[in-house]
Amino acid sequence: MSKNYLVTGGAGFIGSHVVDLLLKNKKSVTVVDNLCTGRKKNIQLKNKKLKFVNCNIQNYSKRLESIFKNIDVVIHLAALADIVPSINHPEEYFQTNVNGTLNVLKASQENNIKKFVYAASASCYGIPDKFPTDENTKIKLEYPYALTKKMGEDLVLHWSKVYKLNVTSLRLFNVYGTRSRTSGAYGAVFGVFLAQKINNKPLTVVGDGKQTRDFIYVSDVAKAFYKASKYKKSGDIINIGSGKETTVDFIANFISKNNKIYLPKRPGEPDRSRANIIKAYKLLNWKPTIKIANGIQMLLDNINYWKNAPVWNKTKISKATKVWFKFLK
Secondary structure, eight states, rough: OOEEEEETTSSHHHHHHHHHHHTTTTOOEEEEEEOSSSGGGGGGGOOOEEEOOOOOSSOHHHHHHTTTTTTTTEEEEOOOOHHHHHHHHHHHHHHIIHHHHHHHHHHHHHTTTTTEEEEEEEGOOOOOOSBBBBBBBOOOSHHHHHHHHHHHHHHHHHHHHOOOOOEEEEEEEEEOOTTTTOOOSSSHHHHHHHHHHHHTOEEETTTTSSEEEEEEEEEHHHHHHHOOOOOOOOEEEEEEEESSEHHHHHHHHOOOOEEEEEEOOOTEEEEEEEEBOOOHHHHHOOOOOOHHHHHHHHHHHHGGHHHHHHHHOHHHHHTHHHHHHHHHO
């Protein structure tokens, strides 16, 4: 049984939940995070089975390589997310999501890692024309974030082919839950809505609100990573989503009864999103357990987490997403 895990980005949103689950299952965990978006308070620093290393994966070094010594499984979650910043700063996304992944692969190879699990993104499907969307759907990369995450996935699969590293790539759909980022760029809908609710402001809905997304709760995603870490075969790409569609209006109405403001639909975004998760069930014996209403309620029960988050309004959003309309029209 593999006991020693290394989680890159382990102090971040998804990573910290993966770390919690690993510790719960009596694993020893090394967290590698430069705290760019991650937070130390997200992880159990006092747990004797946890080791935290502040390290930037953008740069390969003997120090980085040494951190992987005596590690059995690597779960690679460290990445820059969000669409708008990737349009403004594509080079930074390339350095972290592509070069960073290359460096983590190299360190894993040098230390004979038994299993490598990569956090890929369903953004690689772009605007699909098939629902539910399976892993064989045509790749359509609409913006730099999607490009760099797909390039990272290609590197991982190439390492499996050439260097015989045992890998699994999980394509994540819309992950939500506690510990998601509360500051920085305009981003995930839940954080935007919750901050608006706390401040008794209208919720800003992009488009007509009828567009759907496949929202998957973070604890279910953590379980998928844990199951993938024990999956013996190599080279599989697996969708991780709820397999269901939820409208943005449903979320807005569940969170707040305040007035809603509808903003122009953004180019490069699909009207629908729904994962085909048959492969996850067959290969990993995984399926989601948290229904959307229960997941939203858990966020509302922890709403004070977003008390210091930026409060977005129509003017601020228009300014923040100007580059989106400029380049993705």
